[in-house]
Amino acid sequence: MNSPHPTTEHTTTSDAVMTQIKQKHLAPIPRWRFVLLNIGLWASGVAAAIVGALGVCMIIVVLKDSQWQLLSTRPHSGALIIRTLPYLWILLLVVFVYLAHKLVRHTRYGYTYAPLYILVISLCVSAVGGGVLYVSGIGNAFVSFIDDHRPPFHAMFIPQYAIFEDSAEGLLRGRVTKIISSKEFDLKDPRGEEWVVDISNASITGNIVENAIVHAAGEPEEGRVFRADVVLVMPGERGSRMMGGPGIMYFQAR
């Protein structure tokens, strides 16, 4: 070995370091631990981006089901629409995309990429993942779960629920329990209260069938009667999960 000629200063430092290594029986940390740490950072970064994807998926679901068409018929519609924005899911997306960016930055060569580049890539991974989760039906399955189980703070997950569960706003949401006539049907709201919905003067979009989930705008009246101006039937599986049976009525959208 031909290292530079050690000076007294070097020798002192070198001796002190070598003495410590020998006395404390120090040895280099095995390579596999560093490899595992690096893999762990990448995996955590990807996992964070996937959680961010769940946020994107739920943002799509909430915005798609936010019933702005109905809300726009109400007074103070702007404030109502702002209340339906998916703040929790936006926060989840922001936090986990930031976390993914931080984790990837701490991988072995993560620092060589521009922070903005990693942030944009993380966001893209979450956006694409969110689209895939939405198409695969995970978002709607989650909403169905919330619908069926109504866990505490459920309105935080799907903010329009809080609005549609307040009939004083002139808004109602629930499941059709019985078709009474071409002008009325029975509805059970998420709190379990029964309503008679008068649709004689309502503009209706979709097929009103038993077990369909509907959103309505109108005026509540005495005796749990709701006089609807507009009725929207939830499309797809969630909106028309028919339990079978006769008495299905079809209303042409006006």
Added chain:
Amino acid sequence: MTEISDHDLVVLARFDPEAFAGIVNRYSGKLKRYIHRLSRVSSEEGEDIVQEIFIKAYLNLNSYDDRLPFSSWMYRIAHNECISQFRKRRARGIDEQYDLDNDAVQRLISDLSPERDIDNLLRKEFVAQILDKLPDKYKSVLVLRYLEDKSYEEIADILEKNPKTVATLLNRAKKMCHSLITHV
């Protein structure tokens, strides 16, 4: 006989602790100077810090990847250890002298404020005052660039930042220095 490379020394040291002495001999002087340039520490404390740096380097030898210059890897460990130590020292309010050589100081002043004519004797204290007033992130890039004469890529590897970020930091540090110089 050709001089053994840093890389070969690392490979040897992974299996033979005695070979690590070669690394210590090769870098202890540079790292001590770097520590004294980065902060005001006594020579005794500088010695303690440099020993701690080498112990950490030894323990982490297997994390060294030869795609990175070994020098940058050593400076990175030194930098992280220094910042950690300096935060503790700052909390205790300890104050010593920077190790600033005339050439480095001249280079720094010429680049930051070429119009300013400062007496040779006052230059070191002048630069020390400026460095004291800078946040750590700006002080680090200035010391590495002007006092350690490192390239942008080396600084990026040492500070674990993107080279563009280093350029931005250096630019901001120079602007801040220029502003401080005109007010000192």
